[in-house]
Amino acid sequence: MILTILEIILVVVLIGAALLAVWYRDLVAAVIASSVVSLMLSIIFYILQAPDVALTEAAIGVGLTTIIFMIAIRKTKRFEE
Amino acid sequence: METVLNIIGYTLTSVGVVFLFFGALGILRMPDVYNRMQAGTKATTLGAFGTILGVGFINPEWFFKTAIIAAFILISNPISSHALARGSHKIGIKLWQKKDIDHYARAEATLQEQEGDGE
Amino acid sequence: MRKVFAMLFLAIIGFYLFNTFALIPFGKNKMNADVAASYLNSGVQKTGAVNIVTSIVVNYRGFDTLGEVTVLFLAATGMGALLFRKKPMQRSRQNASVIVKTGARILFPLIIILGVYVFVHGHLTPGGGFQGGAIIASGFLLMFMSYRTYKVNHKVLSLFETFAGTSFVLLGLFGLIWGTSFLANILPFGEANTLFSAGIIPLIYIAVGIKVGSELTAVLDTMLKTVK
Numbered sequence: 001m002i003l004t005i006l007e008i009i010l011v012v013v014l015i016g017a018a019l020l021a022v023w024y025r026d027l028v029a030a031v032i033a034s035s036v037v038s039l040m041l042s043i044i045f046y047i048l049q050a051p052d053v054a055l056t057e058a059a060i061g062v063g064l065t066t067i068i069f070m071i072a073i074r075k076t077k078r079f080e081e
Numbered sequence: 082m083e084t085v086l087n088i089i090g091y092t093l094t095s096v097g098v099v100f101l102f103f104g105a106l107g108i109l110r111m112p113d114v115y116n117r118m119q120a121g122t123k124a125t126t127l128g129a130f131g132t133i134l135g136v137g138f139i140n141p142e143w144f145f146k147t148a149i150i151a152a153f154i155l156i157s158n159p160i161s162s163h164a165l166a167r168g169s170h171k172i173g174i175k176l177w178q179k180k181d182i183d184h185y186a187r188a189e190a191t192l193q194e195q196e197g198d199g200e
Numbered sequence: 201m202r203k204v205f206a207m208l209f210l211a212i213i214g215f216y217l218f219n220t221f222a223l224i225p226f227g228k229n230k231m232n233a234d235v236a237a238s239y240l241n242s243g244v245q246k247t248g249a250v251n252i253v254t255s256i257v258v259n260y261r262g263f264d265t266l267g268e269v270t271v272l273f274l275a276a277t278g279m280g281a282l283l284f285r286k287k288p289m290q291r292s293r294q295n296a297s298v299i300v301k302t303g304a305r306i307l308f309p310l311i312i313i314l315g316v317y318v319f320v321h322g323h324l325t326p327g328g329g330f331q332g333g334a335i336i337a338s339g340f341l342l343m344f345m346s347y348r349t350y351k352v353n354h355k356v357l358s359l360f361e362t363f364a365g366t367s368f369v370l371l372g373l374f375g376l377i378w379g380t381s382f383l384a385n386i387l388p389f390g391e392a393n394t395l396f397s398a399g400i401i402p403l404i405y406i407a408v409g410i411k412v413g414s415e416l417t418a419v420l421d422t423m424l425k426t427v428k
Binding site: 156157164 | 296297299300303304306307310
C-alpha cells in the first residue's frame with residue numbers, strides 16, 4: 001500500500017518535471033528538471049527491483065548527461081528564443 | 082547484546098529522521114539561497130549520517146559498508162554545498178535584505194589584497 | 201497545417217503505444233513468461249553468474265553488448281572529430297577553492313575504487329561495465345572541475361580503450377575457436393557466488409568497464425577543452 005502511494009508520488013513528480021523541462025526557457029533550469037526526471041526514474045527502477053538499471057540511470061542520467069548538457073550550454077547560449 | 086545494538090540503532094535512526102525533517106522544513110522556510118543551503122546541508126548531513134549508521138547498528142553485518150557510506154557523505158556533502166554557495170556568491174546572488182554583514186566578500190577582499198593579483 | 205499533422209502523428213503514436221502497454225499492469229510481468237522463467241531457472245547453471253541480468257547482458261546477449269560498446273566508441277570518436285582543437289584553451293576562468301581541491305583529492309581514489317568494484321563484481325552484485333565506467337568518468341570529471349590544469353593523456357586513454365576493445369573481440373573469437381559460438385563461455389565456471397566464477401563474464405565486464413570509462417573521460421575532456 002505504502003509502496004503504491006510512493007510509486008504514484010514518484011510518477012507524478014516525474015511527469016511534472018518532464019513538463020517543466022519542456023516548458024522552461026532557461027536551459028539550465030530545463031537541464032536540472034530533466035535530471036530530476038532521471039532521478040525519479042532511477043528510484044522507480046529500484047522499487048521495481050531492477051537495481052542494475054537504476055544504477056545505470058543514476059550514474060549516466062543524473063550525473064554525466066547533466067554535466068555534458070551544462071558544458072554545452074556554457075559554450076553556447078543559455079536562453080531559448 | 083543484540084537488544085543493545087537494536088536500541089542504539091533505532092535511536093540513531095530516529096534522531097537522523099528528525100534532523101532530515103528539520104532540513105526539509107528549513108529548505109521550505111528559510112528566506113534566501115544561502116540560508117536554505119545551510120539548512121539543507123547541515124541538517125541533512127547529520128540526518129543521513131544518523132540514519133545510515135543506525136541501519137548499520139541494526140544489521141551488524143552491514144556495519145562496515147554503512148560506515149564507508151557515512152564517511153563518504155560526511156566528506157562530499159559539505160564540499161558540494163560549499164562549492165554551490167561560493168558559485169552563487171560569485172555570480173552575485175544577493176543576501177537576505179535584513180542581513181547586512183557579508184563575511185565572505187570581506188575575506189575575499191583581504192585575501193586579494195594580501196596576494197596581489199597573481200596566483 | 202504542420203501543427204495539425206504533428207498532432208495527428210502524435211495521436212497515432214500515442215494510440216498504438218497505449219494499446220501496446222494498456223494490457224500490462226505497472227511493474228508486473230505479463231510478457232512471455234517462458235523465456236523469463238527459463239533464464240531464471242537455468243541461468244546460474246548455464247552461465248555461472250549469480251546476477252541474472254549480467255548473464256543475459258554479457259552471455260546470452262553478448263553480441264548486442266559488443267554493438268552497444270561500438271556505438272559508444274563511435275559517439276566518442278565523432279565528438280573528438282567534431283570538437284578537435286589544435287591548441288586547447290584554458291578550461292575555466294575561475295579557480296576552485298582550496299576546500300574543493302582538497303576534497304577532490306581525497307575523494308578521487310575512492311570514486312575510482314568504487315567504479316572498479318562495480319565492474320569487477322558485475323556478475324555477483326547489481327552493476328557492471330557500463331555503470332562502473334560511468335562512475336570512473338565522473339571521478340575524472342570531479343578532478344577536471346576542481347583543478348584547472350588537470351590533464352589526462354589522450355594517448356594513454358586511447359591505449360586503454362584499444363586494449364579493452366581488442367580483448368573483448370578476442371575473447372569472443374576464442375569462444376569461436378575452442379567453444380561452440382562467438383562469445384561462448386570457454387573458461388571453467390568455478391563455484392557460483394565467488395569472485396572468480398562465471399568463466400569469461402567478469403573478463404568481458406572488466407574490458408567493457410575500462411572501455412566505457414576511458415571513452416566517457418575522453419568525451420568530457422574534449423568538451424571541456426573547447427572553450428568558445
